[in-house]
Amino acid sequence: MLKKIAFQFKQWFPATEEVSAHCDGPCGVYDPSAARITAEAVLSMTKKLVDLETPSASDKAASIAYHNTFARYVAIKEEQAQKTKEDLLILWTDYFKPVHLEKYPDLHDTFLKAAKLCSSCKVEVSVQHATELLEAVHKIHQMFWETKNRDITWYKANP
């Protein structure tokens, strides 16, 4: 099936070499670090939401502060999860080529799972899913740099 996909792509885009040379993003500058930074922010916001202390109902000022912080953390989590999704989808649809699909048969599943984890991290306040999202980005980091034959160390900004 994978050979068939590679074959079809050559039919669809006969001048594929030329097309990939003029990619629709900032050509040649792909780096999963962007997705790693935003996925770290998703995990950070998720942990902070879980750790927020519920104010006593009678303390109005504390209640206002709590709901202000809660709403902002949810919005930041949403935005960062969305950016993670967009950055991963750019790698998926623009960087990776049929030749990579032959080498990594689980390429589609890896990205689809990561994209769905981005959605889960918006829908839920789940430290588990946010941790899994960061692990999914780690896996993509390794696949990505392997295709470039480069040895780039994985690190976290917020270890």
Next chain:
Amino acid sequence: MLKKIAFQFKQWFPATEEVSAHCDGPCGVYDPSAARITAEAVLSMTKKLVDLETPSASDKAASIAYHNTFARYVAIKEEQAQKTKEDLLILWTDYFKPVHLEKYPDLHDTFLKAAKLCSSCKVEVSVQHATELLEAVHKIHQMFWETKNRDITWYKANP
């Protein structure tokens, strides 16, 4: 392989029914018409760019008008192709489920091809690729409504 994917998904997201009930977009309102409208705009802008008459080099006012129009049409084409891509990717990553992958084995390829056509329509000024993009959206329209057992007529706003 497809069964394996469906199996894996159930492992990844055991509470999958519950998750899909709280989807990360405006739940339950999916419609490929959004992608059709923007793909039509891509085709319209592409045709207009091809048809723009080059001004004579000595007519400064005509030259300014030409370059203003050209720059605006390219920017609108870019924006509309990007929106088409985003709308298609939402259908791909959020609406379609493993069960659909079993029914439409070329689901991934259809969407990946459509996404790559969005990129081509940005990179190039190609009436052929813009027409193919609209056809790809038509194909997705048919798959989509088939999964819902609904008979929605395909039409173009700008026939």
Next chain:
Amino acid sequence: MLKKIAFQFKQWFPATEEVSAHCDGPCGVYDPSAARITAEAVLSMTKKLVDLETPSASDKAASIAYHNTFARYVAIKEEQAQKTKEDLLILWTDYFKPVHLEKYPDLHDTFLKAAKLCSSCKVEVSVQHATELLEAVHKIHQMFWETKNRDITWYKANP
């Protein structure tokens, strides 16, 4: 009064035919479906907000999940109501011409009411106003296609 407006427009924009031929959006591709999809999302989110079950105050995890979902639904409702407003205003200011105003004397009111309903749907969580917004879009759908002498069936993505 309407004749006066039409007359004034011809004074303001003497080359009006030419101007309308180079409209400032993706020329020629207008379709109220875009506003219908986002108005459906507003109604869907509004219903879901009304139906959300309040968690017991002592269940902290349920409370976090509730507030996360509530904040996200409000944000999606806001965004979709805003997009509806923008799409309707594009039809109003760009598509419709003085000649239409002569045929539909309540054109301005129809659009102003629809725009104000978009605002109400942000300000409130009102199933009634969200339903009225969708009906206003339906009315605009009928006026719009009538001006084009085309018979496009009204449907809902989420019936």
Next chain:
Amino acid sequence: MLKKIAFQFKQWFPATEEVSAHCDGPCGVYDPSAARITAEAVLSMTKKLVDLETPSASDKAASIAYHNTFARYVAIKEEQAQKTKEDLLILWTDYFKPVHLEKYPDLHDTFLKAAKLCSSCKVEVSVQHATELLEAVHKIHQMFWETKNRDITWYKANP
């Protein structure tokens, strides 16, 4: 006809006082200065585009610089005209009330003309239309502050 509109509004939004008290923007802070600043930028960019000196065809570096500057100025003009349009439409649909329509019978036309001038300023590189747009904002400035019984001096940031 205007009385009819005012009457209809009271039917549509019986709790209209309450609704206007919870406006969908940052309540109570309306100021046409925002539209004035962006309209000034539209005029400034338009003048600069007209004044740009065409490079000699044989000077490649000058040609690159020229096209870079031209593309940026068009994009800034587009963005500023769009912001002007949005700010004016917020005043139109959110601030002004039926009672104002009774006092200013040409309210709708003033705003519709200003909105159409925003579009013209995108479509064209016209110093005349950009100047008329700024004059339209001036007229709205005067109507607006008159409704508030305040005497706010009109000035230009870039006289």
Next chain:
Amino acid sequence: MLKKIAFQFKQWFPATEEVSAHCDGPCGVYDPSAARITAEAVLSMTKKLVDLETPSASDKAASIAYHNTFARYVAIKEEQAQKTKEDLLILWTDYFKPVHLEKYPDLHDTFLKAAKLCSSCKVEVSVQHATELLEAVHKIHQMFWETKNRDITWYKANP
């Protein structure tokens, strides 16, 4: 130290006059009114958040309305504080030149403090900090117009 900075700038950007003539924003149209309008909105939203009446826990409709309004006000406060920050930073990095730094030795601190107040107004629901932000914008208004030798009256849209 300030002379050193001015000297370094001339080394970094020898053609500095030329560069400042082609500024990266809409050249020549700077006006702190934009930041004043958004800072007023921050203050307005902050006051409204403090004044919102907590609904009784047993009144579900009132509770939904309260949380909808609260979430929207926080989002508007966030957006307006962010816009204030952006507008101030444009003045700081684009408008002000080394020559101004010589005249206003506390230029950097004034802007850095104002930028940090924007952040505080997001993080907190503090009428005090929102009031201080508006005062900081007032101070910048006075410095700005002084550099232009113009006498522009400070006013508030929402006094």
Next chain:
Amino acid sequence: MLKKIAFQFKQWFPATEEVSAHCDGPCGVYDPSAARITAEAVLSMTKKLVDLETPSASDKAASIAYHNTFARYVAIKEEQAQKTKEDLLILWTDYFKPVHLEKYPDLHDTFLKAAKLCSSCKVEVSVQHATELLEAVHKIHQMFWETKNRDITWYKANP
């Protein structure tokens, strides 16, 4: 002077430790890699713009392709330079504290110069300034990780 600034900050924000613990971005996740990736894209786009071959005036299709590509590269350069500026300004206004200013007396100048280089890279098509921007980000990378006592290797995605 620096001690005075640090002293003033303590006056302005007495509860400064508390404020910095609730920073207005995704707390704790700062990484200059984001600015490095976008600065690399600015350099890449700048080089590609310089290298684009001017089509012969008589070849209309080549001319359309050239202007489409040119306009897109300028837009991508603009967007990436803007993102670089925003990411650097977040580090400047949110991450760095008075205590850092004491250690790095040229902190303000380093960031102001980098911000001005972002503007230059928009205004011009200059390989030299784009290279200097990347070097400025490199310098900030080193200062940043030094403040965290971490040894993070600098690399380029597109060496």
